[in-house]
Amino acid sequence: MANSSLKPIAAVSFAAVLLTAGAALMQTASAADSSTWTQKVITPETALKAAQAAKAECVKRGWQVTVAVTDPAGLPLVVLRDRYAGWHTLAAAEGKARTAASWRDATSTVAARINKPDSAEQAIKNLSGVVMIGGGLPIDAAGQMVGAIGVSGAPGGDNDDVCAKAGIAAVEGELAF
Secondary structure, X not given: XXXXXXXXXXXXXXXXHHHHXXXXXXXXXXXXXXXXXXXXXXXXXXXXXXXXXXHHHHXXXXXXXXXEEEOOOOOEEEEEEOOOOOOHHHHHHHHHHHHHHHHOOOHHHHHHHHOOOOOOOHHHHHOOOOOOOOOEEEEEEOOEEEEEEEEEOOOOHHHHHHHHHHHHHHHHHHHOO
16 A cells, blocks of 8 residues: 555656756756857858948049948958058048947947047047047848948048948848848
8 A cells, every 4th residue: 555655656756857857958958049149240242242332432422442341240351442542541441340340330420429528438439449430330131230331531431421321222132131
């Protein structure tokens, strides 16, 4: 009789162990899912098309520029420099793209916010490689930043923005996912 009363308890205990182990495995799988993410990145081929379109827009307007397109981390994928663009435009275009990628916002917007006299972020302007003037834009696709573009050499950051926007517009259809 004692054995028959133990069997149901053992069965319940074994089922509880299986249930607990299953829950632990599910939590482990869930934790693994939350410790990584998937990120889309603009391809070098699409980055080149964006850079070419941005440069073409500037050439059409008579501006000699450098265009840099980066991945979401701000690392260059493509850099195009017009043969008459000054040497400084290379570092500036890369810096604008890197800054737009880092802040995930247009460099002109970041500059406006940071250059306010009471901004607590003013020290950011002094970081190496940060360029706080128009011409840097994030490249977004389906609500996710997939890269950034920076243009330097047009007369003023607003005009650099015009060319950067033309570069993004040229590849928007390819980035729709």
